[in-house]
Amino acid sequence: MNIGHLNHRCTIQYKSVSQDANYGTDVITWTVLDTRWCGLMDDLPSRSESVKGGLSVSNQRTRLRMRYCTDVDSSMRVIVNRPTATTYQIIAGPAILGDMDGVEFVIEKVSS
Numbered sequence: 001m002n003i004g005h006l007n008h009r010c011t012i013q014y015k016s017v018s019q020d021a022n023y024g025t026d027v028i029t030w031t032v033l034d035t036r037w038c039g040l041m042d043d044l045p046s047r048s049e050s051v052k053g054g055l056s057v058s059n060q061r062t063r064l065r066m067r068y069c070t071d072v073d074s075s076m077r078v079i080v081n082r083p084t085a086t087t088y089q090i091i092a093g094p095a096i097l098g099d100m101d102g103v104e105f106v107i108e109k110v111s112s
């Protein structure tokens with residue numbers, strides 16, 4: 001994998017669920033797995049807008065590539081440090097690139 005294309009820092013987080021002591025409800029916290037270099041490629045605009053609960057929602061999908069690893073899956077999220085930190089949910093992947101040169105994920109930022 002050409003590391004010149006890995007020009008963004010990203011923080012990978014996984015979900016930790018615990019029980020609230022008073023009410024017994026789930027308390028979700030995000031724990032840092034690692035910070036790594038990644039490459040991003042935004043998908044071209046499409047008709048990915050929809051209406052959910054009366055609000056117009058658009059989904060922005062991006063492809064994220066990083067060096068080969070086996071500890072990241074689609075239950076996690078990624079915070080990409082572009083000029084401003086943006087949180088993305090991993091929605092597909094990992095796809096192995098080449099002869100275990102790297103992995104690719106599809107990530108999505110949902111905004112209304």
